[in-house]
Amino acid sequence: IRDCMRGRIYPEQGKVQLGGIKEYTEKLKNVDRIIIVACGTSWHAGLVGEYLIEEYARVPVEVEYASEFRYRNPIITEKDLVIAISQSGETADTMAAIELAKEKGATIFGVCNVVGASIPRTTHAGVYTHAGPEIGVASTKAFTAQVTVLTLMAFYIAQQRGTITRSKLVEYLTELNQIPELVERTLKVNDKVKEIAERFKDSNNCIFLGRGSSFPVALEGALKLKEISYIHAEGYPAAEMKHGPIALIDDAMPVVFIATKNSSYEKVVSNIQEVKARGGHVIAIVSEGDVDVKEMAEYTIEIPQTSEAFVPLLATIPLQLLAYHIAVMRGCNVDQPRNLAKSVTV
Numbered sequence: 001i002r003d004c005m006r007g008r009i010y011p012e013q014g015k016v017q018l019g020g021i022k023e024y025t026e027k028l029k030n031v032d033r034i035i036i037v038a039c040g041t042s043w044h045a046g047l048v049g050e051y052l053i054e055e056y057a058r059v060p061v062e063v064e065y066a067s068e069f070r071y072r073n074p075i076i077t078e079k080d081l082v083i084a085i086s087q088s089g090e091t092a093d094t095m096a097a098i099e100l101a102k103e104k105g106a107t108i109f110g111v112c113n114v115v116g117a118s119i120p121r122t123t124h125a126g127v128y129t130h131a132g133p134e135i136g137v138a139s140t141k142a143f144t145a146q147v148t149v150l151t152l153m154a155f156y157i158a159q160q161r162g163t164i165t166r167s168k169l170v171e172y173l174t175e176l177n178q179i180p181e182l183v184e185r186t187l188k189v190n191d192k193v194k195e196i197a198e199r200f201k202d203s204n205n206c207i208f209l210g211r212g213s214s215f216p217v218a219l220e221g222a223l224k225l226k227e228i229s230y231i232h233a234e235g236y237p238a239a240e241m242k243h244g245p246i247a248l249i250d251d252a253m254p255v256v257f258i259a260t261k262n263s264s265y266e267k268v269v270s271n272i273q274e275v276k277a278r279g280g281h282v283i284a285i286v287s288e289g290d291v292d293v294k295e296m297a298e299y300t301i302e303i304p305q306t307s308e309a310f311v312p313l314l315a316t317i318p319l320q321l322l323a324y325h326i327a328v329m330r331g332c333n334v335d336q337p338r339n340l341a342k343s344v345t346v
């Protein structure tokens with residue numbers, strides 16, 4: 001996250017500078033719609049991006065699975081801005097989605113990790129994530145870096161369009177600048193997460209629930225568990241639970257909530273009560289010092305309090321650790337999960 005922000009944010013001046021897209025300032029000022037295309041974990045980062053760009057820059061955003069987008073006949077025009085997100089920069093579905101959008105005249109930005117990979121070579125402009133090499137197949141630090149870049153992009157676009165005041169930017173960027181230290185503090189939850197992993201390592205299923213920008217975090221928590229522990233896991237918006245998934249809750253179901261003290265806290269608390277009433281085992285990611293959820297949940301994991309915009313950067317970490325510890329305890333190879341390739345090039 002630190003490498004990703006270096007030279008790009010100036011908290012005291014309330015300024016974001018993104019050299020890779022600076023030639024497109026006029027485009028960003030006038031753009032009517034942004035389409036984000038990506039696969040897997042990168043798609044989840046895109047959903048966080050949607051939340052941030054709509055919230056701060058007030059531009060409508062659509063987030064599409066590249067693997068689906070490329071095969072349908074989507075409406076794209078030269079007015080659109082397409083942001084392709086990919087850790088490897090080689091994912092065939094994302095490449096094909098870019099080609100399709102390019103043919104229709106859209107402007108394409110890339111958010112990639114591997115410098116000089118195929119995607120950054122084919123896009124018009126872009127921002128690198130600088131997360132360093134991802135050793136394991138499943139994306140982890142790349143996700144955090146992608147979310148950081150998308151946060152910077154949201155503030156950058158907001159700055160160009162005047163949808164955010166300088167004083168608000170000073171406030172947000174000052175907080176963002178402190179996120180690397182808060183991540184270090186968050187990593188201290190490791191022993192607690194290990195204890196939770198020990199308790200639930202033999203589960204066959206797991207549900208992850210969150211609201212707002214924590215919904216993609218729930219999706220990512222579920223994907224990590226699937227990818228490296230081979231446990232069937234699903235992420236849902238917490239409010240969607242009552243429309244179906246609630247039928248799955250019984251005393252064999254662990255349910256992981258992202259329940260930090262942000263705008264939807266009260267609503268998440270009532271979702272926790274609904275799960276508890278059906279015998280589900282509640283594991284909750286909460287803000288430091290939380291009292292209410294602590295009384296209700298079987299396990300809580302405390303993370304530092306932040307503005308809603310930055311919750312995904314912290315809340316994802318305990319979920320990645322949970323998937324990691326469960327995988328190790330089940331004897332799975334966390335770096336080389338079965339059936340998965342680092343770059344899906346077909």
Ligand code: F1P
Pocket residue numbers: 039040041042085086087088089090091094137138139340341342343344
């Ligand atoms: C997309 C992705 C990863 C996943 C796995 C397979 O890759 O779905 O998110 O962890 O490695 O590919 P990318 O386009 O971000 O490189």
